[in-house]
Amino acid sequence: MTLTATSFDWVRQLVHRESAIVLQPGKEYLVEARLLPMAQQRGLSGVSELVESVRNRPDPAVTRRIVEALTTNETSWFRDGDPFTALTSTVMPQLVAARRPDERLQIWSAACSSGQEAYTIAMLLSDALPNATTRVSITATDLSREMVERTRAGRFSQLEVNRGLPASMLVRHFTRAGNEWEIAPALRRMVTASECNLAAPLPRLGPFDVVYLRNVLIYFDLPTKQGILNRVRQIMRPDGWLFLGAAETTLGVDDNWERVVLGRGSAYRPKKGA
Amino acid sequence: MTLSQTQPITELLDAATVQSICDEVWPSLVGDGEAFVPVPVPPPAELVSAWVDIIGPWTGSVVVTCAPATAEALTESVLMTRPPTVVDDEDVADALGELANVLGGNVKSVLPGESRLGLPQIGPAPARGRLDDVRALVGQWRGNYLTITVQGTAPHPSGTEVPQ
Amino acid sequence: MRALVIDDSRAMRRIVGTILKDFGFEVREAGDGQQALDVLQEGKAESWVPDLCCIDWNMPVMDGLQFVMAVRANPEFRQVTLMMVTTESETGQIVKALAAGAHEYLIKPFTADALRDKLALLGLLPEGVSA
Ligand SMILES: C[S@@+](CC[C@H](N)C(=O)[O-])C[C@H]1O[C@@H](n2cnc3c(N)ncnc32)[C@H](O)[C@@H]1O
Numbered sequence: 001m002t003l004t005a006t007s008f009d010w011v012r013q014l015v016h017r018e019s020a021i022v023l024q025p026g027k028e029y030l031v032e033a034r035l036l037p038m039a040q041q042r043g044l045s046g047v048s049e050l051v052e053s054v055r056n057r058p059d060p061a062v063t064r065r066i067v068e069a070l071t072t073n074e075t076s077w078f079r080d081g082d083p084f085t086a087l088t089s090t091v092m093p094q095l096v097a098a099r100r101p102d103e104r105l106q107i108w109s110a111a112c113s114s115g116q117e118a119y120t121i122a123m124l125l126s127d128a129l130p131n132a133t134t135r136v137s138i139t140a141t142d143l144s145r146e147m148v149e150r151t152r153a154g155r156f157s158q159l160e161v162n163r164g165l166p167a168s169m170l171v172r173h174f175t176r177a178g179n180e181w182e183i184a185p186a187l188r189r190m191v192t193a194s195e196c197n198l199a200a201p202l203p204r205l206g207p208f209d210v211v212y213l214r215n216v217l218i219y220f221d222l223p224t225k226q227g228i229l230n231r232v233r234q235i236m237r238p239d240g241w242l243f244l245g246a247a248e249t250t251l252g253v254d255d256n257w258e259r260v261v262l263g264r265g266s267a268y269r270p271k272k273g274a
Numbered sequence: 275m276t277l278s279q280t281q282p283i284t285e286l287l288d289a290a291t292v293q294s295i296c297d298e299v300w301p302s303l304v305g306d307g308e309a310f311v312p313v314p315v316p317p318p319a320e321l322v323s324a325w326v327d328i329i330g331p332w333t334g335s336v337v338v339t340c341a342p343a344t345a346e347a348l349t350e351s352v353l354m355t356r357p358p359t360v361v362d363d364e365d366v367a368d369a370l371g372e373l374a375n376v377l378g379g380n381v382k383s384v385l386p387g388e389s390r391l392g393l394p395q396i397g398p399a400p401a402r403g404r405l406d407d408v409r410a411l412v413g414q415w416r417g418n419y420l421t422i423t424v425q426g427t428a429p430h431p432s433g434t435e436v437p438q
Numbered sequence: 439m440r441a442l443v444i445d446d447s448r449a450m451r452r453i454v455g456t457i458l459k460d461f462g463f464e465v466r467e468a469g470d471g472q473q474a475l476d477v478l479q480e481g482k483a484e485s486w487v488p489d490l491c492c493i494d495w496n497m498p499v500m501d502g503l504q505f506v507m508a509v510r511a512n513p514e515f516r517q518v519t520l521m522m523v524t525t526e527s528e529t530g531q532i533v534k535a536l537a538a539g540a541h542e543y544l545i546k547p548f549t550a551d552a553l554r555d556k557l558a559l560l561g562l563l564p565e566g567v568s569a
Contacts, residue, residue, distance in 0.1 A: 157294075157298060158298055158380070159298050159302065176383070176384075178291055178294075178384050179291055179294060179295055179298075179380060179383065179384050
């Protein structure tokens with residue numbers, strides 16, 4: 001049986017309530033494709049049957065899995081390049097000069113997916129700073145529990161290490177574990193992973209010197225984007241740096257940021273007195 | 275390393291690892307959305323195999339076996355041909371051989387020690403050695419019989435083959 | 439941009455070649471390392487020098503590692519970017535290829551996205567193609 005309009009609507013509302021992700025009409029195919037395996041696993045013939053069964057017997061574990069199944073976790077190493085080039089060429093040198101040597105530099109990969117962004121930063125900084133493992137701490141968060149666990153494990157498939165990771169870094173920072181690759185323990189210790197819903201009041205985090213908030217605002221409506229940018233700014237250092245995804249901007253969303261051109265890309269900094 | 279010290283493939287490689295290799299190879303080499311499903315179906319009358327040898331602390335072959343028609347369909351899928359383009363025997367030997375090569379390389383990389391990989395071969399499946407030195411995944415692709423067999427070439431320790 | 443795709447499997451040459459052509463590369467092919475050296479030599483007459491070689495490892499006649507060493511030993515081809523595209527995937531093998539002078543390493547199987555990511559790393563993506 002194909003997805004009924006009421007079932008789609010129920011999923012759309014659930015996902016919006018729990019994650020703020022907007023599923024526009026027309027995304028029925030996405031709901032169908034992502035939830036069908038889950039329905040079949042439960043011996044149900046289709047997604048509408050799955051929805052019916054949760055509506056009749058609410059189960060937080062199942063609703064969580066539905067929401068997580070509708071997140072898009074696509075990511076890669078050194079994604080878009082520029083935000084990482086800027087980190088080592090401009091951002092880190094300035095921060096290192098501005099902070100006391102015993103002050104930890106705090107970096108946040110918000111919406112970290114399976115951890116490629118956080119470990120890209122860890123690899124770069126461990127190469128760039130002699131004392132990176134003690135000088136830097138990286139917080140990686142995601143809505144999805146599965147993604148947080150994957151980040152914590154620091155294990156990647158062959159297909160994943162093929163996506164943008166320079167071969168020289170693969171051999172230096174990873175060891176094989178069966179047919180997967182495991183990040184070096186010292187780098188894994190630089191990263192602390194936890195669950196965090198960006199669309200809800202934030203847990204006690206930060207204050208952050210650098211925030212990577214990339215390829216996640218695209219899923220939200222304008223008020224949600226505004227709320228997130230505002231809350232993120234509250235837990236950033238006044239001279240901190242924010243990186244957004246290539247298709248994302250604060251312009252026209254939240255005026256309290258100043259856009260700075262860095263090489264071929266750009267970053268955002270909290271406006272003074274905002 | 276003497277024969278008695280060599281562990282059989284069943285000690286070195288579990289079925290889940292072979293399956294996880296297939297889960298990467300099928301969607302990226304055979305095509306988007308394609309999968310090797312480890313649910314057996316009855317074997318067809320005629321079979322064709324492609325394999326690569328692994329030579330090292332463990333020596334043997336990684337063999338892909340299916341019906342000739344399945345091999346042809348695999349080739350069309352790998353090459354993304356559209357009708358009226360047809361694939362010839364050489365295309366099939368080449369594509370099935372490359373599938374064996376990619377599977378073989380990934381299997382080799384999870385085995386202990388340093389090994390070498392041979393070039394792909396095609397024909398009737400090579401003879402098996404010790405019968406306890408075989409890790410076979412019997413399953414299907416698009417409903418058609420297909421097996422992936424990782425089999426040693428070391429003869430049975432007694433020197434005689436155990437009858438099947 | 440020009441590329442030379444070296445693989446004994448013509449299916450693989452076609453897969454890699456098709457992706458590269460989509461990114462605007464002009465592609466030539468060779469079935470082993472020796473053939474590839476011949477293509478490079480012949481290309482010189484018409485000043486056809488590739489920007490990129492995609493190189494399988496296990497091939498008859500001359501394997502990919504030997505090809506990398508031969509190209510690196512020839513200063514005429516200093517500008518050519520060498521990327522292994524192979525199912526060989528142990529750390530030791532990757533190190534060996536990099537030490538011989540390969541610039542990048544893509545493990546088979548790979549997706550078109552993975553090849554594009556590598557081109558981006560190597561600075562070989564044409565303008566207008568987003569990484
Ligand atoms: C496309 S990935 C981006 C990963 C990485 N930042 C990058 O740019 O490659 C989007 C991630 O956002 C997460 N996500 C979606 N909604 C979220 C929310 N409300 N709070 C936190 N994370 C969320 C998803 O689970 C997914 O892992």
